[in-house]
Amino acid sequence: MTKMANAYQCLELSAAPRQSWFEKCQESIDREHRSREGEASEGSSWGVPFVGTKCLLPRPVPDVEESLSAALRHISDAIEGSRSLLQLQDDWDEAGAVPISKQTWRRATEFLSRYAGRVWDTSGDVLDAPDITPVPDGSIDLHWDSPTYEMLINIPVDPREAAGFYGDDRDRISIEGHFDTQSVNEGLLHWLTKAT
Amino acid sequence: MANESDVAAWEVEPIPDSDELYKRVHRNLFKPDKTIMTGAFHHRSMSTDWAKYSSADDARNRAPTPDDNAVVKMAVSEVRQIQDLAVEHSPLSENRSHTDVVGKKSQKVQVLLRRISTLVIPLADPEA
Structure with missing residues (x-):
């Protein structure tokens, strides 16, 4: 994720459809997890696609890509900072709290990446970092x-369990419900977009 | 939450709306900006101490490691205004003030409980 600012693109790929920020972010997270789990990391580092010997000199990506990476860096910084959650031990609140699993953390951060990307893709707005x-x-x-607003989304331990959310504008407008973290909830997306 | 075996001879009393509750919050449930995480309010039966029989200091000192805990207060009337929550006195043999805030802690309820909580004893400086 820290490589977001080093975005380059091969000349051969410049005509290809633009990969969304979410897809790139997802790819980066997947690669990082594979790497941390001891598997060989394939391809080149994020943002520097490797296309055999045809990849000549890299050139800076278009301005829109650079601004996208810079604009959403706060999200990747928040995700990176949240790795400390994985260090919590049994009974971390002195009241029987259980540790945070890597699987739960991954689902939470993938969800955040996906929604931040979708908000950008659909509206051009930048999601605040939670x-x-x-x-x-x-x-x-x-x-x-x-x-001006508050939103709480809970990513449960059980991946089969729906995530719960609540948000309001600190006045009369509120939203509440549950959703599948593997899909995109349009109502929640709309609310997050309006909140930015 | 109190187990049946913990229930002492203390009489269970009705708690007036005008009273207050104290709740401990562990250091690990504070954000870096020193505000409280919503996770501090997730227990379905949330233990608190009724101010009639406990001071904020008493509440803090009942923690296994008092220095790792802060204390917030909540007005009983405001807790009861949150949908589906009940305030039930549930005294323990060693703690007459023990009170449960009972009810499902949905995300909405956690947000609202956090809003009505006021910090009365901040965290101790770990370096002190």
């Missing part, structure tokens, strides 16, 4: 707490 925080039952909260 606080990524642990919950004593081993789940993870994504919490946006701004002066």
